[in-house]
Amino acid sequence: MIYKTVLKKLQLYLKSAFVRNYNVPRRALMYVPGDDSKKIKKSFTLDVDCIALDCEDGVAVNKKKEARETIRSYLDLGKPQRNIEYDLGVRINALDTEYWEEDLESCLSAKYLPDTILIPKVENSDIVRQLSSKIKNLIKTDSTINVIIYIESAKAFLNLVDICQVTESLSKNSKFQHVGLVFGSDDFCANIGATRTESSLEILYARQKLVLVAKAFNLQAIDMVYIKYKDLDGLKQQCEDGMRMGYTGKQVIHPGQVPIVQEAFLPTQLQIEWATGLLKSFHKHQKDGKGAFTYKGTMIDMPTMKQAENIVKLAKLKK
Ligand SMILES: CC(C)(COP(=O)(O)OP(=O)(O)OC[C@H]1O[C@@H](n2cnc3c(N)ncnc32)[C@H](O)[C@@H]1OP(=O)(O)O)[C@@H](O)C(=O)NCCC(=O)NCCSC(=O)C[C@](C)(O)C(=O)O
């Protein structure tokens, strides 16, 4: 029994150590249309936490192939290095379309894998099962990829806990790690027939539910897009609302939105104190030759350590 528990912990530790960019900050998740080479090049010059090269709704139907091939050509070149770590992802098309398999095959057979695959319109756990077996077949090496799931319909919200449970369970024996949930508010409004208002009250329940479930599964929660991209005051307000609700980041469609979003999602003083204390405690336990330890009543595992490291890293960016 003890042997099994230790083995399981070791497997989880080894897995998290091999996942690239596990739980890196994703304050701004910026979409870049996959068929637009100029915008892709531009995105690599920006100080943005997370780039999502898009095959889905940012790309016209007659440009799907072009987007897939353009993204593949950039992946083959390798991720451009920057001074600050960032996440390079690909948003494939939804699994009920004719495009998703080719999207996934194309980016997972590239010379260099993206860090993350973003999966839109996940409505139930069968979609995750289908995705999991495809990823397992496509990744031939020991590498593991991050997965971010989009919740954008009434059905998806009803199935959200099951989706996360199944994803968590499948990720233990597959080649991916579930790292986040995205609130697809535009598709969600269209799905439930809501009329958008400035206050976003019409989607309050769903917006809160996504954070709640994300936190229960130790996932990052990425908030809705602010589509009026020229209105920076409105964007700041919406960022602050999301941050106060517990969101860890926000989707972005234009470079001009990035600094405001990334500033708004810097860690709070309380989070910085927690993370600094945890790292101190970790180093003390290491010095004393103790592996596993608890901090403020919680058992500390590798993902929690990485979260703390990220918070401390982010805190250094705070003016
Ligand atoms: C709105 C648009 C057309 C205005 O594009 P523009 O070129 O007219 O804007 P601009 O102000 O002239 O751009 C200034 C500079 O920034 C560049 N630029 C501008 N945007 C980007 C970008 N995204 N990535 C990288 N570079 C960008 C642009 O190329 C230009 O570069 P330059 O100064 O060197 O000439 C443009 O910003 C754009 O295409 N944005 C992405 C739109 C998109 O991907 N939408 C789908 C995601 S949202 C979504 O899916 C919903 C969700 C989650 O599913 C659900 O809620 O349901």
Ligand SMILES: [Mg+2]
């Ligand atoms: Mg959407």
